[in-house]
Amino acid sequence: MAGLTQLFDASQYLNGMLEFIKNSPTPYHASHSLCTILDEQGFRRLSETEEWYLQEGDQCYVTRNGTSVIAFRFGSNSKVTHGMRLVGAHLDSPCLKLNPKANFEKHGYRVANVEVYGSSLLRTWFDRDLAIAGRIFVRDADGSIRKVMIDSKVPVAVIPSIAIHLERQANKLQEIDSQVHINPVLLNHWGDGETLPQQLLDFAGDQAEAEDILGFDLRFYDSNPPNLIESEIEISNSDNLTSDCSNQYISSARIDNLLSCYTGVQALTNASGDNFCMLVASDHEEVGSVSDSGAQGRFLLQVLERIGALDPRVIRNSAMLSADGAHGLHPNYPEKHDEQHRPVLNRGPVIKVNSNQRYATSDETEAVIRGLCTDLKIPVQVFVSRNDQPCGTTIGPLVASEIGIKTVDVGVAQFAMHSIRELAGCDDAVYFLKLLKAFYDSDSVSLVD
Ligand SMILES: [Zn+2]
Incomplete structure (x- = not known):
C-alpha cells in the first residue's frame, strides 16, 4: 500500500491523475481504471449476485452495470460508535x-x-x-x-x-x-x-x-490527451499555503468529475484504517442520476444493507463528502458569480452551499470541513450561486435524502465545466487529496444530534 510519502508526492499524484483520465474516455473505462487501482491496492472484488463473506479488516469493491463502483474498507473503529466516512463522486461526463x-x-x-x-x-x-x-x-x-x-x-x-x-x-x-x-x-x-x-x-x-x-x-x-500547464503568472497567496506545484494547471477533458474519482480512490487506499471508509463512484449523474446504477437508484442502499450499515446509529454517526467540480470565477464573466462567493483556481477546495438543497451542505457539515482545512493548514473557499442564476446540483442531496447521511458538497474550482476541455488548478487537486484523506480519518463528524 502506498505510504504517506508516495501519497503526497504531488507530481506522482498529478501524473497518475492525467494517466487515469486519459485511460477513462467513457464511464466503462473509468470504472475499469478505478477497479485496476483497487485491485493493485489489495481490494477484493465482490459480485452483487453472490454471497458476501465479510470479515474484520476487509477491503472490497463491487460494481454495477460495468460503471458504478462502490469500494469500502473496514476500520478498527466500530461503525455504530464512529459511523462511516463516505466520499461520493460521479464517473460520467457530458x-x-x-x-x-x-x-x-x-x-x-x-x-x-x-x-x-x-x-x-x-x-x-x-474542430476536435x-x-x-x-x-x-x-x-x-x-x-x-x-x-x-x-x-x-x-x-x-x-x-x-x-x-x-x-x-x-x-x-x-x-x-x-x-x-x-x-x-x-x-x-x-x-x-x-x-x-x-x-x-x-x-x-x-x-x-x-x-x-x-x-x-x-x-x-x-x-483524442487530445490531458496536459499539465505550468504558468509564468505569479498569483499572490496571502496565506502562504501553496503546495509544491503553485501556478500549475490541469488541462483535460472530464475533469468534472474524474478528478474527484481519482482523488477519492487515492484517499481511500491511503486512509489510516481506523474508520469504516467508502468510495461511491456513480454513473448517470449528468443525466439526473435516475437509473439502476445512478445515485438515485438503490445500489448504495443495497450495499449498505448487505454490510449491515443501515442501523440508524451508524447512519447518524456517518457523513458523506460529495466530491464534484465547482465553478471558478471566470475573469471575463465576473458578473456570473455572487460578489462575495468567487472561488479562484489554486486557492483551495470549494465548499458549495445552497439553501434550496441543490447542494447538501449544512452549517454543521461546513463546520466539519472548515475544521479539517484549518488543521491541515490548507485554504478553503465557498461558493453560493447568485439568486438570479439557476444552481447546479450533485449526487450529494440524493444520498442525503435517500439514506439519511449528513452530507457536504465540496469540490475543486475549475473553468469551462462541461466543455470538451476543462481547466483546474494543481494546488487545488493536492489540497483536495489531503482533505479527502483527512475526512476519511476524521474522528467525529457528528456535531449535533
Ligand atoms: Zn460534475
Whole structure:
C-alpha cells in the first residue's frame, strides 16, 4: 500500500491523475481504471449476485452495470460508535453518444448519428480530433453473447465549424442546432454500412464480425490527451499555503468529475484504517442520476444493507463528502458569480452551499470541513450561486435524502465545466487529496444530534 510519502508526492499524484483520465474516455473505462487501482491496492472484488463473506479488516469493491463502483474498507473503529466516512463522486461526463442507427450518408459524406448525453457545451466539440470508445456486445458462433471494450485512441471523426466567410455572423449569432449541426463527419475508418464498421472490433483486436454486434454504447471524445500547464503568472497567496506545484494547471477533458474519482480512490487506499471508509463512484449523474446504477437508484442502499450499515446509529454517526467540480470565477464573466462567493483556481477546495438543497451542505457539515482545512493548514473557499442564476446540483442531496447521511458538497474550482476541455488548478487537486484523506480519518463528524 502506498505510504504517506508516495501519497503526497504531488507530481506522482498529478501524473497518475492525467494517466487515469486519459485511460477513462467513457464511464466503462473509468470504472475499469478505478477497479485496476483497487485491485493493485489489495481490494477484493465482490459480485452483487453472490454471497458476501465479510470479515474484520476487509477491503472490497463491487460494481454495477460495468460503471458504478462502490469500494469500502473496514476500520478498527466500530461503525455504530464512529459511523462511516463516505466520499461520493460521479464517473460520467457530458458527451456525444452514438445512436443505434449509427451513421448515414449526408451530401456525399458519412456522418455519425449522435445523441447529446448530458448538458454538453456543444460549441467546444467543433474542430476536435474525435476518437470513439465504449463497449460492444457481440454474439459468437456458439450463440453466446459477450462484451468487448473499445477505444479507437486514434481520431475517427471531426465536427468542422462553418467557415466565417460562409457565416459572417458566426461570432455574434450562431446557434447550434443539436439535431443537424453536430453530426461528426466520419473519416477513413468507417466504410459505407449503416451500422458499425468492422474497424471498431479491429481496434479491440477482436475476432468477431461486425454483423454479430447486438448492442453498443459508444461515445466520441477528444483524442487530445490531458496536459499539465505550468504558468509564468505569479498569483499572490496571502496565506502562504501553496503546495509544491503553485501556478500549475490541469488541462483535460472530464475533469468534472474524474478528478474527484481519482482523488477519492487515492484517499481511500491511503486512509489510516481506523474508520469504516467508502468510495461511491456513480454513473448517470449528468443525466439526473435516475437509473439502476445512478445515485438515485438503490445500489448504495443495497450495499449498505448487505454490510449491515443501515442501523440508524451508524447512519447518524456517518457523513458523506460529495466530491464534484465547482465553478471558478471566470475573469471575463465576473458578473456570473455572487460578489462575495468567487472561488479562484489554486486557492483551495470549494465548499458549495445552497439553501434550496441543490447542494447538501449544512452549517454543521461546513463546520466539519472548515475544521479539517484549518488543521491541515490548507485554504478553503465557498461558493453560493447568485439568486438570479439557476444552481447546479450533485449526487450529494440524493444520498442525503435517500439514506439519511449528513452530507457536504465540496469540490475543486475549475473553468469551462462541461466543455470538451476543462481547466483546474494543481494546488487545488493536492489540497483536495489531503482533505479527502483527512475526512476519511476524521474522528467525529457528528456535531449535533
Ligand atoms: Zn460534475
